[in-house]
Amino acid sequence: MNLPALVLQLLLLLLLAPLVSGVIKNWKAKLQNRRGPRPWQVYFDLAKFLRKDMVISEHASWVFSFAPYVVFLTALLTGLMVPMVHTPAPLSLYGGVLAVVGLLALGRFFLALGGLDPASAFGGMGSSREMTLSAIAEPALMLAIFTVAITAKSTDLSQIALSTQSATGKLLNPAHVLAFAAMFVVLLAETGRIPVDNPATHLELTMIHEAMLLEYSGRHLAFMEWGASIKQLVLMTLFLNVFFPVGLAGPGAGAGALGLSLLAFLAKLLALSAAVVVVETTNAKLRLFRAPDLLSAAFVLATLALLSTFLFH
Amino acid sequence: MNAFPATLLIFALGAYVAGIAGALLFQRAERLANGIGFGLAAVGGFCGVLACASALATGAVTASQSFELFPSLIPFVRFSIHADALGCFFGMIVSLLGWALSIYSLGYARGYYGRKNVGVFGAGFNLLLLATTLVFLADHALFFLIAWEIMALTAYSLVSFEHEQEETRNAGVLFFVMSHLGTGCLILGFLLLFQASGSYGFDSFHALGNTLPAGRRNVVFLLFLIGFGVKAGMVPLHIWLPAAHPVAPSNVSALMSGVIVKTGIYGLTRVGFDFLGTPPNWWGVTVLTIGTISAVLGVLYALMEHDLKRLLAYHSIENIGIILMGLGAALMFRHSGHPVLASLALIAGLYHTLNHAVFKALLFLGAGAVLHATHTRNMEDMGGLAKRMRWTALFFLVGAVAISALPPLNGFVSEWLTYQSLLQGFGTTTRLIRLMFPLSGAMLALTGALAAACFVKAFGITFLAQPRSNPARHAHEAPFPMLLGQGILTAACVFLGLFPTLFLKLFDPLTQQLTGQQLSQQLTTANGLVLSGGGAQGGTVSTLGITLMLLCLLPVPLGLWLLFARRSRTRIAPTWDCGLRGLTPQMEYTATGFSKPLRMIFKALFRPRREVQREYDFSPYFATTLRFESHVEEVFQTRIYRPLRWLVLRASRRTRALQAGSIQAYLIYIFVTLLALLLFAL
Incomplete structure (x- = not known):
């Protein structure tokens, strides 16, 4: 294990994640002819939440207070397993894609329990919807990743990135393109974006993620929000560096190469954020029971991707 | 096997026998019968675990010999046992559960004092453990069938232990009928094997399949698949399982879901990998397909349940499906000549067998403790138990995380191995494997995510939020033995x-016995701390590393807390009630409501039906009474079993004409039969 790399990636995760959320919020406002909050407003929000007193529901048990830490820590840990500016990722050995998906599911499990615990109907509604949609999204996610994992003959994310990098033209392989598309849909769903969920809403009947957080306050809320933005960054990194590892520094790269790789990563991240902003602005949120159609479409895309690996292998 | 484990194993069996005798002898004194019966069962279980685990760990099993337990007076039958690696592995599972469940039962059986005969209960429990252990160790087809029958009959009597309720009696009968349907197939299968080998000894069946003609071999396989499949509860032979497991006393439910269902898996492994030789491809395809369907359907039906124990029973079907996925993959690899991959898939399936036994038993014990405290299995009447039953809630939560295949617990590890074996199939050249395996993997992902949804519901509705009924409000923690x-x-x-x-x-001696490979070296790297998918390129995972890293990262949030929130205070206050006069339990989310989105998404399968009756005086918006009913159709009952039952009943009604009660007619039957036999002999 490479300790400096680990600490650097940890800092990058902690600091970059809120900024990505802020940038998306800001650009979205711009695109909708509003001024919007400054991109770094999210940092101030988090600091404010951390300082605030907490109100905990009288009905809640220890699970309620335990959940924010699980959400936050699992998101951080998965971030260390995904290659961000160089391969292999710091904790590559401890788990590949299956562990990443598993740990994110562990965070979601406790998030949903935290939603149910204060006995409010909103929380239960949010938990139920979150678990339902993620259950539908998971096979598509897995199948998309399997498609690239099969080509790389490994479930190790760094190996997959290396394998995609090694063969030029692989990026234009039909299997890869289809899996890429499927993964983008899943990314929108898993990060709670329009058309599946609306991060800006607090309207009872439409919210999913926010409904589970309604009873959280103070530092618990801060960890929940921060965890969610780290999870978003992790999924975006997974999407960018596993499916599109352009500019990613390889093993044993020098400081200059690492710097370039970081720049490439930031550029890709901003481009992806812009794509998310465009999708969020040009689409309306789907009704809850239409969202599975979208996710099934992602599953079908991923299946086609798999079939085309079969054909072109 | 060297002397130590063998002696210990015999001692364990002896303890069960003594437990039966002791519990029956002292049945008048309930406390004593409870202590002796379950105490001896615990001793037996503990010795069994030690014996089997040490035999497997030291590799002593490879040298173990078949020996006769006691001389037989019946021709053809030899009461011989052989603790080979496969038998020892399953023996370890039954003993481990026997140990933990017996300790639990010491507390659980107190609930029957003054109501039921605890001595008979204890004796039955011991007999069930004894018979199940012998099923795994028997080395002779007829002895195996005898143990199998004793196991089925004892399980039937224990399922029907609370026979005062009609639901229990019906479930018991269904279990009885299905179980014997399976046994019938097994008897036929063994007879066909006997015909080929001329002996009932298991050693004579070894790799017999390679010498059988293809048609007969396929018939034997199908007979065993149905026979063991009924016991394993694979779809579509599963219908008895969600009926029978919930109505049994909880310790028996745990034993049935944890171990007895696994006798089917044991049988399939024994037959598929030991007796029948190199399999044709369609066997593996069939098992993998059935496994995938069982896994998905099991978890989908589980989601629709709000009876806590029925929910757990449906999850057994799901997990049997996951195990069968491993076994099916192993069969397919065996066919295509990949012994290493076959071993990996086999290890995945069998490791999941062990893991499922442990966490499913744990969850049933938790459900038993909840039942003990609230006297209901209906989750809609529970809630708030995490504050009232702290330890039970913690244990149940661990079980829920494990069964949802979330890291870092055991369910994750075995599903990870299953994924690895499915994905590595792509390296082979067989087209069917390359297409089927990733799709099965995606279905496994769906199963895992749905299981997580189901256990958020099961734990959240049962243990969190406000109590939904008076018994739940006054629930109390279970007694110490149950917690232990x-x-x-x-x-x-x-x-x-x-x-x-x-x-x-x-697993080394086990895979050595069945596939001739030893994988433990290949599957571990980094000084044995990291689990590897095998080969240079397979993935790696370290649950231990994940756990340690989570602990190492803990200073991050704690540091932020110290840095920013040192002076913040925490207030306990009511949940926001939208300005109403306080939240009542009626306003909470229900289990039925929680699974509603999935009911809608999979409505083609569930065919949900709901009835709403509303009475009102002047305006439909101000109803005076409201009745709501919601149903989910159980497709297999209505589409397969109900027509089948109707056919059977009609056929029996027709045949009844033969049994007219007139002696003359019967004499004619005998005469005609005699003539027919004589003609046949000519």
């Missing part, structure tokens, strides 16, 4: 999850 039993299994879940690399060594 759950604690042992919780520790096992954690241990099997964090140190899988230690347990892989136990």
Whole structure:
């Protein structure tokens, strides 16, 4: 294990994640002819939440207070397993894609329990919807990743990135393109974006993620929000560096190469954020029971991707 | 086998026998019968675990010999047992559960004082453990069938233990009928094998399949698949399982879901990998397909349940499906000549067998403790138990995380191995494998995510938020032995999850016996701390590393807390009630409501039906009474079993004409039969 790399990636995760959320919020406002909050407003929000007193529901048990830490820590840990500016990722050995998906599911499990615990109907509604949609999204996610994992003959994310990098033209392989598309849909769903969920809403009947957080306050809320933005960054990194590892520094790269790789990563991240902003602005949120159609479409895309690996292998 | 484990194993069997005798002898004195019956069962279980685990760990099983338990007076039958690696592995599972469940039962059986005969209960429990252990160890087809029957009959009597309720009696009968349907197939299968080998000894069946003609071999396989499949509860032979497991006393439910269902898996492994030789491809395809369907349907039906124990029973079907996926993949690899991959898939399936036994038993014990405290199995009447039953809630939560295949617990490890074996199939050249395996993997992902949804519901509705009924409000923690039993299994879940690399060594003699490979070296890297998918390019995972890293990262949030929130205070206040006069339990989300989105999404399968009756005086918006009913159709009952039952009943009604009660007619039947036989003999 490479300790400096680990600490650097940890800092990058902690600091970059809120900024990505802020940038998306800001650009979205711009695109909708509003001024919007400054991109770094999210940092101030988090600091404010951390300082605030907490109100905990009288009905809640220890699970309620335990959940924010699980959400936050699992998101951080998965971030260390995904290659961000160089391969292999710091904790590559401890788990590949299956562990990443598993740990994110562990965070979601406790998030949903935290939603149910204060006995409010909103929380239960949010938990139920979150678990339902993620259950539908998971096979598509897995199948998309399997498609690239099969080509790389490994479930190790760094190996997959290396394998995609090694063969030029692989990026234009039909299997890869289809899996890429499927993964983008899943990314929108898993990060709670329009058309599946609306991060800006607090309207009872439409919210999913926010409904589970309604009873959280103070530092618990801060960890929940921060965890969610780290999870978003992790999924975006997974999407960018596993499916599109352009500019990613390889093993044993020098400081200059690492710097370039970081720049490439930031550029890709901003481009992806812009794509998310465009999708969020040009689409309306789907009704809850239409969202599975979208996710099934992602599953079908991923299946086609798999079939085309079969054909072109 | 060297002397020590063998003696210990015999001692364990002896303890069960003594437990039967002791419990029956002292049945008048309930406390004594409870202590002797379940105490001896616990001793037996503990010795059994020690014996089997040490035999597997030291590799002593490879040298073990078949020996006769006691001389037989019946021709053809030999009461011989052989603790080979496969038998020992399953023997370890039954003993581990026997140990933990017996300790739990010491507390659980107190609930029957003054109501029921605890002595008979204890004796039955011991007999069930004894028979199940013998099923795994028997080395002779007829002895196996005798043990199998004793197991089925004892299980039937224990399922019907609370026979005062009609539901229990019906479930018992269904179990009885289905179980014997399976046994019938097994008897036929063994007879066909006997015909080929001329002996009932298991050693004479070894790799017999390679010499059988293809048609007969396929018939034998199908007979065993149905026979063992009924016991395993695979779809579509599963319908008895969600009926029978919930109505049994909870310790028996745990034993049935944890171990007795696994006798089917044991049988399939024994037959598929030991008796029938190199399989044709369609066997593996069939098993993998059935496994995938069982896994998805099991978890989908589980989601629709709000009876806590029925929910757990449906999850057994799901997990049997996951195990069958491993076994099916192993069969397919065996066919295509990949012994290493076959071993990996086999290890995945069998490791999941062990893990499922542990966490499912744990969850049933938790459900038993909840039932003990609230006297209901209906989740809609529970809630708030995490504050009232702290330990039970913690243990149940661990079990829920484990069964949802979330890291770092044991369910994750075995599903990870299953994924690895499915994905590595792509390296082979067989087209069917390359297409089927990733799709099965995606279905496994769906199963895992749905299981997580189901256990958020099961734990959240049962243990969190406000109590929904008076019994739940006044619930109390279970007595100490019940907690201890759950604690042992919780520790096992954690241990099997964090140190899988230690347990892989136990599989070496097993895979050596069945596929001629030893994989534990290949599957561990980094000084045995990291689990590897095998080969240079397979993935790696370390549940121990994940856990340690989570602990190492803990200073991050704690540091932020110290840095920013040192002066913040915490207030306990009511949940926001939208300005109403306080939240009532009626306003909480229900289990039915929680699974409603999935009911809608999969409505083609569930065919949900709901009835709403509303009475009002002047305006439909101000109803005076409201009745709501919601149903889900159980497709297999209505589409397959109900027509089948109707056919059987009609056929029996027709045949009844033969049995007219007139002696003359019967004499004619005898005469005609005699003539027919004579003609046949000519």
